[in-house]
Every structure is written in C-alpha cells, then in structure tokens.
Amino acid sequence: MSDNDTQQLPEHEVKAPIIETLGISKVFKVGDKMVSPVSDVTLQVGYGDFAVIFGQSGSGKSTLMSMLMGLSKPDVGEVFLKGESLFGFSEEQRTMIRRKKVSYLPQAQYWIDGMGLIDNVALPLYLLGWSRSKARKKAITLIKEVGLEKEIHQHPNELSSGQQQKAALARALVKDPWVIFADEPTAHLDTKSVEEVTKILMDTSAAHGITIVMVTHDLNFLKLSKKWFFMQDGRLWDIEDRRNPFTNIRDAISYVESEENKDKV
C-alpha cells in the first residue's frame, strides 16, 4: 500500500461528525443460537467530543468499540470516520489509518522490557519511521505534559499503576491522533488516581483538540462528559435522544445500579 493512505481522509475538519455509525450490528453463533452483542446502533461523535459509552458488564461496549476502531467488521450497517466508510478501505489501509491517526488506551499496559520510559512512549513514532532523536524529543514533551518529569529515566514497569496510565496516555498522544479510544482505562486504579488520570486525559485531549471515546461502567464519568451514550443489551441510547427509554440521567443510573445490585445478591 502507498504511504498516502491516510491522505484519503481529510486532515481538516469536515462538516460530518468525526465518527458516525448507521445501524451497525454484530452477530455471533454460539452453539446453535445466534447472539447479537451489538444491535442496530446508530451514533454520532463530533470533533473534540469527550464521549462516554456507559453500560453494565456484557452490554456490548467493547464489541461496539472494536467496530468503531475498524478492527471488527459489522455484519450489518456502516462505520464512517471523517465521512468516509471505514470498511470501504482494505484491511491494510485500516491498519495504516489506526497506526497513524487512532490510539487505543486499554485497562492494562504492555511495556517493552528492553526500553525505558522515553522509548516506550516514542514507540508509535518509531513504527511510523521517525528518527530516534526526533521521536524521543516529542515523547519527552508529552511525558512532561502528563506530569511524569521526575520519572522520565525510569522503566515504565517501575511506576505505580496510576503513573503507568499517565505514561500510556503520553504514548497514546504522541502521534497526534484524531481519536483516542479508551476501554475502561481507570478500571484498576484507586480513587485518587482515577481522578488524576481522568483529569489529565480530558485536559490534554482538549488542549490537543483530540476526540475521545471512552467506555466505562463507572458512574463517576457521567458528570464529566456532556456527550454520553447508554448501552443496554446491545442497544445504544443517546441520552439526548428522545426515543431513549429513560427520561433523564437519574433514571438510567438507578436502572444500572439496581441491576448491579441484583448481580451482588
């Protein structure tokens, strides 16, 4: 494939939302039954949004995210990135789009043993062919931005879980992505680190104009985001959408809380 593949997607903001889906569904065969963890989901995420997809365990959040990232093709419907059909591109082209312009922030981090913090953060730039000195310079700027200046010469595995998530955020930001997809990035952290990491995630993304799509079942994130979706049994409800089954955020939260308490009994 040519080096120009991401140029097929406009660098500037277009009128369409940055991410849009039209009626996407995923269907799996389990034994002799068909299951649909994501069913007829239509959503729009605008440029620079901090969008939270919230829902109970098993409601289909990660399955939806893998389709939004172009990793898994919907069985029905389409995903658009900057107005272009993501699955209209070849698999190689989608890989290149992700490598250049999409970052993923998971729950737990994987670090390369033989590399220190700076090189681990610079890794996405090495994969894009940047020179070592240029990549390290950029990585150092971001490590400072996320507040790890004092730890800069350590190995990421020596850092606390909260610091590792900050390092992971620096690595997610280093290539100036259009979007960061985060799947429960604070699930393993204590309350104080959750607050710190979330604030840095929100502030740095806003400063760099990056769109965030974050999956969580932590209710605390709802108050931080103006754009949120609620997922329930594979269906997605845009909370601003009047067709959703809840008239307000409180109803949705108390529904989820009562379901979670049921699980505990």
Ligand SMILES: Nc1ncnc2c1ncn2[C@@H]1O[C@H](COP(=O)(O)OP(=O)(O)OP(=O)(O)O)[C@@H](O)[C@H]1O
């Ligand atoms: N490849 C697959 N084959 C069969 N079923 C699947 C497959 N992938 C996901 N599922 C099912 O789809 C449902 C939704 O899974 P998913 O991982 O998307 O949920 P989730 O909302 O991310 O949950 P959690 O909060 O626990 O991470 C689950 O019941 C899961 O077992």
Ligand SMILES: [Mg+2]
């Ligand atoms: Mg999940």
